[in-house]
Amino acid sequence: MWEKGIDEGMVQQELDKASSEDLHFSDGRIINSMCTGPLPISIKAHMQFIESNLGNSGLYPGSGSLENKVIEQLGQLMNGTDISGHIVNGGTESNIMALWIARNTTGKREVIFPASAHFSFVKACDLLGMKPVSVPLDENFTIDIDKARQAMNQDTAVVVGMAGTTELGLIDPLEELASLIPDGTFFHVDAAFGGFVIPFLKDLGHDMPAFDFQIPEVTSITIDPHKMGMSTMPSGAFLTRNLEDEDNIATSAPYLTLLKQTTLSGTRCSAAVASTYAAMRALGREGYRQKVKDCMDTTYFAADKARELGLELVKEPVMNVLGIHMPEGHVPVDVRSKLKERNWMVSVAVNPQCLRLVIMPHVKKENIEILFHELKGVLAL
């Protein structure tokens, strides 16, 4: 540790240097992130609540009431009534909570999820001593229902369905999956990405399936304000239909102002809650609808650009994530590296192998135009 401190101006210079080495959403070159530049009011709210801690909530009733309102609004957005939950660090933490509650409530250890599920479920199984059971995908790149049925047994604690896969933004056939779930088994929906997209696509007239608490079997949902929710990082949300199940993960917290804790994290900065509240309050459904519409317009624009180059889409985009097959002789990871050399950050999917673009609100049509010009060069088309 440094012995002596330095002048704040010099500290700032060092910070500025580090920040200048980072990429920024405003550059329009990050086409591989599920996060985006937060709303200015969210950044302000984040700063205002920077020293409040919901891990010791008795000291922070104002933050507590903001969290209650955010959870209530998110519960409504997910078509639930009397939904409870918490603002947590992100999708990973929320998914861990879902599996932790399922394990402790059922006393069982198997977790069934589609091969398209986010890697946080593998992490969660490892932490919780649970057995991951990955179900192959069907020709639509969503969970194979017959194989899911075969995987369920008396040791299944929880079945996971995806409402917006990380790789392609696809939705599992959740109602069909729900109909297979044995009594007493948990059904967790990971809508970390899709939760702030699907409801607004529905509003915009897209034909979207039920994916949320409208499905009676759904016990819990992950939805991330720091993805399409326009909040600052880190902000995820865990929502549950049955508050009493949380007692099964409760720890007594004798030296704090609350009697028990039911979150994985101890200290939880209220900044995430305030920032999420600010985004939801400032945008309302109408504002999110517009964000989603803009993202979809840019996604369709990108899809057209791909087709103009003779490239095949993996699927017509359901949400603002696009998988593009690479032509014979071009490996997606190599294409990604070559685009990176040209300062464009895209990603790849493995299921199936393809180039993957995530078209978040900071990505504009002019960015896509240049990206595809570069891609044409990389592929020598």
Ligand SMILES: Cc1ncc(COP(=O)(O)O)c(C=O)c1O
């Ligand atoms: C569907 C899904 N679930 C969970 C996560 C994990 O979220 P986080 O990185 O916020 O922990 C992601 C991240 O992209 C995701 O796409």
